[in-house]
Amino acid sequence: MPPPQKGKAPTKGAKQILVENTATVNFYRNMALGASSFYGIVTALLYYDSISPWILFLNLLVMAIYVGCYQIMRYISRPRYSDNSLLVDPGLDLNMEGGMGEHVKDIVILSSITHVLAVVSNYFWLLLLLLPIRAFWLLWSNILGPWFFQEAPQDTEQDEKKRKKLERKMKRYQQ
Structure with a gap:
């Protein structure tokens, strides 16, 4: 195993992202068409x-x-060109780990597997219930869970001064 690289991780160029996005969209379109045809x-x-x-x-x-997934992948990976037909933005990288494209690709894969397995038994249609379960899990782990369980903000120096001032006022009124 080679030693880990030092410094910044290498990044993809805009043209490479554009080519890979096109290949990814075509691959998942063909996967969906193949499963539907089968x-x-x-x-x-x-x-x-x-x-x-x-x-x-x-x-x-x-x-x-x-x-829907095909249209989402095409939309988020849509490149933007300048007036001179130069590539300005290749769109969102569909192959980025942890990105939106990864979740959309997972949906296509699960749907294709369900579609093919449904030929064997109609009970395999129940695999589609994994989609809302996964969506709720992502919502909980990324948005709701951290929001509900975040720690209270720490007292700042200004809050400490306000608290002491309030204590002095309370002592004056008690005397």
């Missing part, structure tokens, strides 16, 4: 008689998730 073909060939309105609803829900 489910549609297998269901149409083998389970045509047992398709219910509930299954159609879940299928449309997953497809809406795919479209």
Whole structure:
């Protein structure tokens, strides 16, 4: 194992981010299309008689998730160009660890796995319940939890002076 690098971590260039974002959006679009096609073909060939309105609803829900995630990835990774057609901003890096793109990619992966496994059994549709559970966990761990359990602000020097002044006033009134 090589020793850790000293100094600043290397950063990606704008063109590299643009190329990687395009490849990422295309890869996850193809993943969604592949899972939808596989489910549609297998269901149409083998389970045509047992398709219910509930299954159609879940299928449309997953497809809406795919479209929504695809549009979000395209929107947040949209590059900005200057008047001279020079790249000014490559958009948000979809492959950045811990970023918004990572969460959107996780949604596409879970939806695709659910879609493919639903061919085997309709009980696999329950995997979609992991999406709101994960959303609540992220909301709690990043926003609500720290907000509820943050420590009270420490007394500053000015607060200490105000407290002593108030104590002196109270002593005067008690005498």
